[in-house]
Amino acid sequence: MTGVLLVDDEELIRAGLRAILDSEPDIEVLGEAGDGAEVAGMVARLRPDVVLMDVRMPKVDGIRATTHLLSTMDEPPKVVVVTTFENDDYVYDALLAGASGFLLKRARPEEIVTAVRTVVTGESLLFPAAIRRLAEAHRPREKGRDALAKASLTERESEVLTLMAAGLSNVEIAGKLFLGVQTVKTHVGNVLAKLGARDRTQAVIRAYESGFITPAC
Numbered sequence: 001m002t003g004v005l006l007v008d009d010e011e012l013i014r015a016g017l018r019a020i021l022d023s024e025p026d027i028e029v030l031g032e033a034g035d036g037a038e039v040a041g042m043v044a045r046l047r048p049d050v051v052l053m054d055v056r057m058p059k060v061d062g063i064r065a066t067t068h069l070l071s072t073m074d075e076p077p078k079v080v081v082v083t084t085f086e087n088d089d090y091v092y093d094a095l096l097a098g099a100s101g102f103l104l105k106r107a108r109p110e111e112i113v114t115a116v117r118t119v120v121t122g123e124s125l126l127f128p129a130a131i132r133r134l135a136e137a138h139r140p141r142e143k144g145r146d147a148l149a150k151a152s153l154t155e156r157e158s159e160v161l162t163l164m165a166a167g168l169s170n171v172e173i174a175g176k177l178f179l180g181v182q183t184v185k186t187h188v189g190n191v192l193a194k195l196g197a198r199d200r201t202q203a204v205i206r207a208y209e210s211g212f213i214t215p216a217c
Contacts, residue, residue, distance in 0.1 A: 036065030
C-alpha cells in the first residue's frame with residue numbers, strides 16, 4: 001500500500017485528490033495539510049511514501065517545504081508538486097530542490113494515479129514531455145554547467161542519461177542499448193551518484209540546466 005500526504009491550502013483541491021486516490025486499491029491518503037509549515041511534522045508522524053505538495057501556499061510554499069523535507073530527513077518521501085501553471089518558475093525551482101515531478105491541478109484522475117505510482121517505483125521519469133517543456137522555458141545556468149562538467153560521465157552513462165530524459169524505464173533502456181536490466185540499474189545509479197542527484201528527475205533537470213541535453217532532443 002502506498003501512503004500519500006496531501007498538502008494544499010485549498011480544501012476543495014485536497015478533497016478532489018483524496019477521492020481520486022482513495023478509490024485505488026493500492027493507494028491510501030494518510031493525511032492532509034493546509035500549508036507547507038505543517039509538512040515536516042506530519043511526515044515524521046505518518047511516514048507517507050509520497051507527498052503531493054501545492055507549489056504556492058500562503059505561509060510556507062512548496063519549494064521551501066520540499067527543501068526542508070529533503071535536507072533534514074534521512075529517508076524522505078517522494079515529493080510531487082501540484083501547480084496551476086506548467087511554466088511556473090516555482091515549479092522549476094521545486095524540481096531543482098529535489099521534487100520528483102509535478103502535476104497540473106487540471107490533470108485527469110488517471111494522470112494523478114499514474115504520478116503517484118511512477119514516483120514510488122522511481123524507474124522512469126514522470127511526464128518527461130512536460131519537464132522538457134518546462135526546461136525549454138528556462139535558460140541553462142552556470143551552476144548546472146559546472147556540476148555536469150565535473151561529473152565525468154562515461155559514454156555509456158551519457159547514453160543512459162539521455163534515454164532517462166526521454167522517459168524510458170530501465171527495461172526500455174536495456175532493450176534500446178542491448179544491455180541487461182541490472183546493468184542499466186548500475187549505470188543509472190552511477191549517473192545519480194556522479195551528479196549528486198537524489199533521483200532521475202533531478203539528474204535530468206541538471207542535464208537540461210547544463211545544456212548537456214537540449215529540450216529539442
